[in-house]
Ligand SMILES: Cc1cc2nc3c(=O)[nH]c(=O)nc-3n(C[C@H](O)[C@H](O)[C@H](O)COP(=O)(O)OP(=O)(O)OC[C@H]3O[C@@H](n4cnc5c(N)ncnc54)[C@H](O)[C@@H]3O)c2cc1C
């Protein structure tokens with residue numbers, strides 16, 4: 495029989511100390527509850543060590559160099575190439591050298607109890623923790639258990655792949671050196687950002703995309719990113735997928751229809767799935783927790799269908815796989831649990847209320863940190879149509895005084911989607927160097943449902959790239 499080393503009771507238990515788990519625990523402690531946070535790897539999760547932080551740290555120096563090259567005057571001052579060792583060193587510091595003491599200290603200062611080990615749901619409000627060095631522990635929650643277990647990479651069913659030692663995004667974001675050649679499988683956000691990074695850091699990169707590159711984007715946005723990848727030397731192959739992959743002393747061989755791509759290293763970036771398959775949910779014996787697509791069914795407050803005690807947030811909930819949106823869900827869910835524990839909230843939350851994750855449906859901002867950047871928020875034309883909203887589209891190249899001053903030969907594109915009946919913004923896309931900081935203006939307009947006739951009075955400063963707003967509104971007839 496397994497020896498139980500401790501048994502403790504907390505108001506709430508959070509499984510997974512990524513950015514989302516940390517935030518939901520913090521919010522509940524601020525709401526007056528005691529919280530236990532359980533982590534099996536590094537406190538800080540995927541984002542801090544193998545995703546957002548190291549990937550963006552790898553990208554930035556090459557983007558800054560390109561920006562300097564695009565300006566007469568600063569271009570002439572450039573006398574060398576990127577210092578790859580310095581780029582990797584800077585990346586290491588942004589990944590905290592893969593040590594989590596700083597984050598563990600934050601957890602402790604926030605008044606959250608931390609236990610290291612793998613958690614497993616054993617029943618209603620009950621969790622078992624297998625700690626690497628101290629055996630098995632039990633923990634009981636009075637009010638709620640929150641799953642913030644993140645997501646795991648998908649493995650495409652390609653003949654030969656499963657047995658090979660290839661890179662996932664973890665290896666690509668933490669690599670100590672740059673391979674001479676890299677084959678990237680996947681044309682989503684991660685594959686595209688990393689294809690460009692590795693090309694700019696000196697690898698010969700081939701990117702293989704089953705369908706279209708960044709297929710959810712409008713065509714002109716995809717075209718600008720495609721052009722940039724090709725200009726960086728990425729061999730981009732769309733509408734293709736390897737039938738077989740093998741490895742020998744010459745490297746990885748990706749066998750396509752009629753040709754074989756050979757590369758020293760292979761990066762597989764073909765999407766992620768919520769990490770909810772290995773936490774004891776199946777053994778709970780509860781029905782109806784999962785949708786047909788294998789995702790937990792959660793309500794607006796993050797509570798799992800058919801339960802009054804189990805919640806899921808962030809990648810684990812599978813609604814939006816982005817750090818900032820997971821942290822938004824964490825704030826809403828944490829507040830809902832704290833309020834419910836005090837009898838201040840029960841039942842279903844009103845849309846846009848303190849306890850509803852309404853922005854998940856209507857206003858998710860997202861930035862693809864390629865160069866040019868792609869910044870999107872809200873609904874696409876396809877999503878709007880599916881919601882029964884008739885939209886008017888307006889788009890144009892970004893060509894204003896601010897953009898021409900910003901870079902010689904600035905290339906960009908912007909699109910707004912307008913709800914024809916309500917005359918409010920429902921979606922926006924900006925593509926171009928440094929457009930990420932434009933995005934929040936569109937997010938505010940969507941969340942605030944600002945009428946176009948009022949938006950007309952939001953005057954962009956001259957000369958900034960934001961002037962594109964004015965051109966778009968003029969094109970709409972204002
Ligand atoms: C290459 C890459 C780049 C990205 N870049 C961005 C970006 O620029 N911006 C952005 O917004 N998003 C980005 N993302 C997405 C972002 O990383 C995730 O959305 C975010 O990490 C989700 O946070 P989370 O806390 O839900 O999960 P995670 O960060 O995955 O944390 C979950 C934690 O739970 C732990 N855990 C799991 N199961 C158990 C268990 N049974 N017991 C105990 N602990 C457990 C894990 O060890 C992990 O630490 C990127 C993703 C990738 C792959």
Ligand SMILES: NC(=O)c1ccc[n+]([C@@H]2O[C@H](COP(=O)([O-])OP(=O)(O)OC[C@H]3O[C@@H](n4cnc5c(N)ncnc54)[C@H](O)[C@@H]3O)[C@@H](O)[C@H]2O)c1
Pocket residue numbers: 650651679680681682683684685686687703704705708735763764765766815816860861862863
């Ligand atoms: N800047 C950011 O915010 C950022 C950066 C990287 C990742 N992320 C997040 O991380 C998550 C994972 O990123 P991702 O790029 O892996 O996922 P993704 O869903 O964006 O893209 C997956 C890609 O893999 C391809 N694919 C899937 N199955 C395949 C198969 N069997 N064979 C060939 N290709 C296949 C898809 O066609 C698609 O091109 C995303 O949901 C994204 O939100 C965000």
